[in-house]
Amino acid sequence: MTVSIIGASTTKFGELWGTSPRTLAHEAMDGALKDSGIVAGRIQALFVGNMLSGMLGGQEHLGAFFAEELGFSHAAAIKIEGACASGGLAIHAAVNGILSGQYETVAVLGVEKMTDHKPEDVATALMGAGSSQERASGCTFPGLYAILARAHMLKFGTTQEDMAAVAVKNHYHASLNPNAQFHRPITIEAVLKSHKVADPLTLLDCSPISDGAAALVLSVKHQASSVKIVASAVATDTLGLAQRASLTELQATKEAAMRAYKQAGIEAKDVDVAEVHDCFTIAEILALEDLGITKKGDAAGGIRRGEFTLGSAKRVVLNPSGGLKGCGHPIGATGVKQVVELVVQLRGMAGARQVAGARFGLAHNVGGSGATAVVHILKE
Amino acid sequence: MLSPVKLWRNQKNVGGMLGRTGKIISWTIVRVPPADFSDQAPYPVVLVEFDGGGRVTAQLVDWDTKHLSVGQKIITIVRRIIKPNTEGVIPYGIKVKPL
Numbered sequence: 306m307t308v309s310i311i312g313a314s315t316t317k318f319g320e321l322w323g324t325s326p327r328t329l330a331h332e333a334m335d336g337a338l339k340d341s342g343i344v345a346g347r348i349q350a351l352f353v354g355n356m357l358s359g360m361l362g363g364q365e366h367l368g369a370f371f372a373e374e375l376g377f378s379h380a381a382a383i384k385i386e387g388a389c390a391s392g393g394l395a396i397h398a399a400v401n402g403i404l405s406g407q408y409e410t411v412a413v414l415g416v417e418k419m420t421d422h423k424p425e426d427v428a429t430a431l432m433g434a435g436s437s438q439e440r441a442s443g444c445t446f447p448g449l450y451a452i453l454a455r456a457h458m459l460k461f462g463t464t465q466e467d468m469a470a471v472a473v474k475n476h477y478h479a480s481l482n483p484n485a486q487f488h489r490p491i492t493i494e495a496v497l498k499s500h501k502v503a504d505p506l507t508l509l510d511c512s513p514i515s516d517g518a519a520a521l522v523l524s525v526k527h528q529a530s531s532v533k534i535v536a537s538a539v540a541t542d543t544l545g546l547a548q549r550a551s552l553t554e555l556q557a558t559k560e561a562a563m564r565a566y567k568q569a570g571i572e573a574k575d576v577d578v579a580e581v582h583d584c585f586t587i588a589e590i591l592a593l594e595d596l597g598i599t600k601k602g603d604a605a606g607g608i609r610r611g612e613f614t615l616g617s618a619k620r621v622v623l624n625p626s627g628g629l630k631g632c633g634h635p636i637g638a639t640g641v642k643q644v645v646e647l648v649v650q651l652r653g654m655a656g657a658r659q660v661a662g663a664r665f666g667l668a669h670n671v672g673g674s675g676a677t678a679v680v681h682i683l684k685e
Numbered sequence: 686m687l688s689p690v691k692l693w694r695n696q697k698n699v700g701g702m703l704g705r706t707g708k709i710i711s712w713t714i715v716r717v718p719p720a721d722f723s724d725q726a727p728y729p730v731v732l733v734e735f736d737g738g739g740r741v742t743a744q745l746v747d748w749d750t751k752h753l754s755v756g757q758k759i760i761t762i763v764r765r766i767i768k769p770n771t772e773g774v775i776p777y778g779i780k781v782k783p784l
Contacts, residue, residue: 424717425717425720425723426720428717428718428719429721438741438742438743439742440719441743441766441776441779442730442742443715443718443719443722443725443730443766443767444713444730444742444744445715445717447713448713448715448730451713452711452712452713452730452732452742453711455713455755456711500716501716502716502717503713503714503715503716503717504713504714504716505713545742546732547733547740547742552710552711
């Protein structure tokens with residue numbers, strides 16, 4: 306049995322001051338249902354990916370909350386939380402819900418509303434994804450990835466310019482995506498000159514604070530425009546960086562990728578288009594290496610030479626949506642948006658940012674500083 | 686957010702962490718801090734490997750720019766983590782200073 310994605314949609318990502326979480330959810334899910342051609346009454350279960358609604362918004366119980374809002378009356382509904390991997394985990398749970406035989410048609414909603422809150426409150430809430438030791442150190446998520454970045458710079462000679470090239474590529478891709486938060490290409494100089502958030506990472510090395518939602522309809526039944534999920538894998542690691550053997554790789558990504566390639570029966574080189582978790586520029590470099598797309602230490606050079614940019618036709622195209630960096634990063638929505646982008650790409654409907662002839666797509670979603678990794682592989 | 690009972694429970698572990706020496710293996714300077722740390726920023730956070738093994742992530746105090754380098758020797762000390770909140774309980778914990 307394989308699981309098919311029969312509907313996929315995302316809202317615009319950005320600072321959406323006038324839009325509530327309810328409205329975001331409606332926009333995304335109405336789009337996904339319309340795309341699938343089925344009515345809300347057919348949805349048997351809803352899986353909601355979200356991290357911060359309780360800590361920031363004071364609203365928990367999101368399963369029932371959104372089942373009511375979306376008109377999935379009496380459907381099973383579950384909120385899934387795994388920090389920035391909440392969206393990917395919600396898809397994983399939905400896939401398993403179908404593979405178990407219990408449900409035939411389910412919906413996935415990823416949603417996050419972040420811009421209602423002060424940046425320091427968002428930074429505090431996000432540190433809920435780290436270890437208690439990291440919270441007591443006063444570290445932030447940019448700080449944790451900065452520690453990873455420095456370790457990578459020391460071991461492999463990675464430079465700030467290398468990291469800036471990730472931001473340049475992803476802002477360029479975002480400029481071709483009408484739903485992205487940012488639409489202006491940037492330069493390496495602009496990244497280096499933007500103010501430092503956590504040395505060596507600058508503001509433009511970091512994904513933004515965003516609002517947004519994305520939704521999928523999954524079914525056991527295949528339709529003409531469906532895309533198949535051929536692998537859904539999750540792996541974990543220690544919450545804190547200090548408890549890990551290596552600072553230059555994310556073991557959870559390596560494990561999840563290994564499991565996913567095995568499920569799909571493919572290798573890294575077979576992937577045509579990938580949406581990877583570039584919460585910070587260094588994270589895309591780590592992702593490329595840990596997913597086995599390049600050798601350790603080789604990712605930065607390839608990105609700088611433009612080998613992973615749209616139109617290069619040399620290798621896999623990385624983050625055609627603009628990634629978390631350029632498209633925006635509403636925490637719970639991100640993992641779902643990655644898969645929506647792959648569906649659009651594999652259907653050949655991505656317009657100006659279409660990856661020509663894409664057959665296999667890979668989505669890589671990370672929670673915390675690498676404590677959770679989710680990898681999905683999709684086939685046209 | 687700071688529960689006195691939680692502090693009482695966790696602070697029992699602080700003693701055993703004191704006076705340990707080690708070296709910085711990676712570091713950053715946090716310039717956009719979490720809300721409770723606003724009055725301390727900017728401050729370095731370092732990842733330390735202890736002499737004899739084990740690692741910790743901690744804030745570096747009593748520092749100068751010259752101390753921000755891999756290999757810099759440090760020692761663990763007890764410090765106030767953040768300013769006391771309205772409950773009046775002062776959260777103490779481990780920070781590190783250059784040796």
